[in-house]
Amino acid sequence: MIIIPMKNNIVNFITALKAENIKKRGTGFYWTSAILGIISPILYFIVSIVINTEEIKATLPFNFYQKFIHEAVNPFAYFFFPLLIIIIVSRITQLDHKNGGWQLMETQPTFKFSIYFSKFGIILIANLISILSFVLVSLLCAWLLTFILTIPKLAQMEIPFSGIFHIISRLFVASLLITTIQFIISVLIPSFIWSIIIGFFGLLLTVFLKPFDLVPVWYPYEILSKIAVNPDGSDLGYWFTFTEYVGLTISIVLLHIGFNWYRHKTLKLTFNKMSKIISLAAVLLVFGGLTYWLLKPNQMPDYDKTVFSGSIDSKDQFQYVYVKDNTVQDTIAVIPIKNNTFHHIFANEVITDNYTYVIDGKYGGNVFFGQKDSIYLQGKISGQVSEFKLKGTRLAENQMATNSVLDWSMVSYFLEENINLDKPNIIIEALHDEWKESMETSNKFKTVDNYVPKNDYVERNQKLITTRYLNLWNDFLKKRAALYPNEETKGGKMIAEMQKNLSLTDESLLSSPDYFDYIISQLIAKNNQDIDDNTKSILAITKMKTGSFKDKMLFWQMNKTIEEASTSKERNEFVSRYITQFSNKRYQQKINQINNIVESMGKGKPAPLFEATTIDGKKGSLADLKGKYVLLDVWATWCGPCKQQSPFFEKFALKYKKENIQFVALSTDENIQKWYIAAKSKSKSVLQLHADNPNSFGKDYAVVSIPRFILIDPNGNFVNAELPFPSDASFEILLRKAMNLPEEE
């Protein structure tokens, strides 16, 4: 190759670029780009108007323009933009294939580099035009929407310049690889049909392979659509995500090969000399190496301390974060929040497990961490709505846990519908297949920055998957035993393979009720006595070796029995008989506590009093309603299921108007204003109250979820602390029974 001063090369390239610009005259080239760019925002604009319900949902503060772009980018990144690239690359190369242009260009004083890359440059300009027109029309459409729709109060209306620049640059970089591949193919193959076919095939293949999780992360035709999946980009604050970098590095390698192939006409001539091979090797080494490095999954290194810290983005101030374990609900840390940030270093060892974090008793979620982890909780709270992201050393683990969806199971369906119970082989095979597939998918999770969960989490997760499928197997065995008492059902090699994966003494798994179920089923499998399963299991647990494993097993089992016990006497007898079995006092206390709560809400126990306000602003209390049955509907304006149940509740209120019963709708809303507006429109036959202190009410009545329906007798004692929903047929039966009304026909 001749060495010509760089400046000359650049001048030559720019001349070629300008000439290309003349060549595409009259082809409507840039117009096509712009038009395909504006389809998505216009579609989304129309859809927004059509489906607008004028219902204002509670949301976190968000930027109105940014949100519009993030929604509209979906069809653009998935379809219109790749489509545009396939079309324009084919068109611009066809201009020369059809007209003998390649030879014409090669007999001009123009470097082949300039010829090749001026064309590529024109395509990149077209890409950029498409992206820019997409963004500009998105902004315009969003702005027009503000005149047509009611904009939520929390929407921020300033133009998010840096966010816009971010998504423009990401779209541009992510489009490089598909552009490169289409370009190389289109230059080499004179017939336009091949590049179109390959392009569409590449796009469609994503759709076909996606459900099977078979699309590799570097797949050129999918890199763009990942922007639609992750419009915010990196979790770790990088400008580009790793797939975008991968697209860039692979593009450079391919452009090197593609250009030399074009320059030397045949692949054989492209690499027939040592110098050519060396330059290829150098490019492969640098950019191939970079690609390899980018594709290699990362794991977060351990931290030298165990830390739980975070910040909350909210208008309100918060006081404490509680971290609780998931088995006994023991609080392992109470962390004060100052100016909505907190930082806590654990002095004692923290067992790696799932924990619950709760902020001021209202907001919270699950977090997986353990010794030498540093977790950063990023929260947004606005009214009742909250959103939390867990970052730090367990980013991948916590993301995987949040995103995990229980696989649909054919076997589970078979068991529910009693299909194939006579054919154990079908069940075993299906079970084994599903298990294998679940195990494989559990290995595939990676974050947007290519971080994968650490091995301890992956193993634990796989054990839990195995637990789930073995529990299905046990369910099947139970059904078989009942239906075919004389036939033995053998699991064979397949089930043995699954069982081999799961130890029966893994204490770290005992925070999962599934694992508890599995252990119990193994413990009582051989017990053929004519007693109920709960008794069988408690008997088996008492025979276990004293220790924390036994304690946890016993705790789960006692919890379950307490909940299922039908009378107070039966429950108390059970508790006092087995509570001594615990080796750890903490569990004894906890069980006593649970028993007390259940006891306190048992039939005939006095219902705790609470203060409330009526719609006229007067004080109202449970005490005022003595002498009447009281049926409480605990609800809140933000609760969807509550709204569903409310009409049924009101129907009964009307029906039993003349009976000695008061229907009460008790709101636990934070915002009394919202309650006031909603309550005014409700039926007058229901007494509308607002709890003055929703938190203490929730504690006293052990409110885990709403709506909750509570029936109290005229003396102020519980009849039923947790009635079924009014939409359920048993609701009225229980109500009539409690009030000694005759059964209806």
Added chain:
Amino acid sequence: MADYIIQTESLNFQYSKDKKVLEDISINVPKGAIYGFLGPNGAGKSTTMRLLTGIIPEQGNAIKLFNQPLQEQLPKVFAKIGSLVESPALYLHLSGIDNLKYIAKLRNIPEEKIHETLKLVDLSRDGKRKAKQYSLGMKQRLAIAMALLNEPELLLLDEPVNGLDPNGIIDIRKLLIKLNKENGVTIFVSSHLLSEIEKMCTHVGIISKGKLRFEGTMQELSKAAGLCKIQLTIDEAQKWQTELEANYQNVNLVAQNQLTVDIGNKELIPDFIKTLISKNASIYEVKILDGLEEWFMTITNDNHTDEK
């Protein structure tokens, strides 16, 4: 030594191992020449043309343009070259003017040149029309205009008059001769028609089956082709055949009373006839068969490899 614009030294080219497309082609085009590159279809004309323009990469280093190896000068050498390779390479979606604008942009030529060149090929009135509406001849002329735009020192034209009507052919021929005479442009033009080459070229090279059969000036060509073939209509042709074979070459009986004979030179015809008459031959007709054309046919013939 003469100043050669194009020189190839034993140029070889093969697409596959066993089939040579070009073998030992040594072309020498002197400065200021109109060099006709003549050969039947499939002889290797286009391959040579493409090699000279670097469109297909050379296997070796045999081509010199302007006394420099071609490979070292690509693509800058095209600043001095105008070329028309194969059927016209034009952008049909562009107008004639835009096609020229494109070339002007690539070559940094001021746009005023465009109208001048259009006029030169007589397309001034059609400049704004799209090239796809042009007739075959107009397209060819536009392509020539694109090759001429930069006032090249060397013009490489592959079958430039293909598809032109007789008037068009004459116009182009006149134009090329004018460019050669007035601007001293060296022209390398390929054709499969001898008559075409005869009418304008100063030098000629003849290629057949991948080998160069002849190279020289037009004078050298007619000298080399100097042998003259005549056709006699004569009684007792068979008897005369045996008699003539003693003194002349290639005596063939073509009909019952017709013979063809090679007699070295046109000037020898009168004496030849006199001799025959003196021997009482009854001659009805003597006809000169075309010299150059016949010769061209012969040397491009398959089993004629020793001729050079």
